[in-house]
Amino acid sequence: MHADRLRFTREPRTTVRFTGTGKRKSTSHSDRTRLPDPVVPGHAYRDVEVVYHLGTRLVGEPETRRGDDDTDG
Known part of the structure; x- marks a missing residue:
């Protein structure tokens, strides 16, 4: 973001929250110029x-949802 x-x-x-399911590793930071x-x-x-x-990644085993299966068709 730039502002005159x-x-x-x-x-x-300010707060940072990661919503959703599954375990994750996340990081965030900002680089500021002329803003203390x-x-x-x-x-x-x-x-x-x-x-x-901002970076986030899922870790561990994927969670399965009801109705999901590994069969084709």
């Missing part, structure tokens, strides 16, 4: 950029 000007009216609260952590509410930040990285 960005201002927060209050300090943001934490931000100051009311302050205008100029020419900011946030690049968000």
Whole structure:
């Protein structure tokens, strides 16, 4: 995300959740340019950029759903 000007009216609260079934290993992080952590509410930040990285993978045995089988036809 890139913004010429960005201002927060209050300090943001963020969370990352992975929904769905199955066990997984997940990671996420962001690279910020000209945007401190934490931000100051009311302050205008100029020419900011946030690049968000997200990765997840299923681990372990696949779960079977009702009605699934290995037969053809």
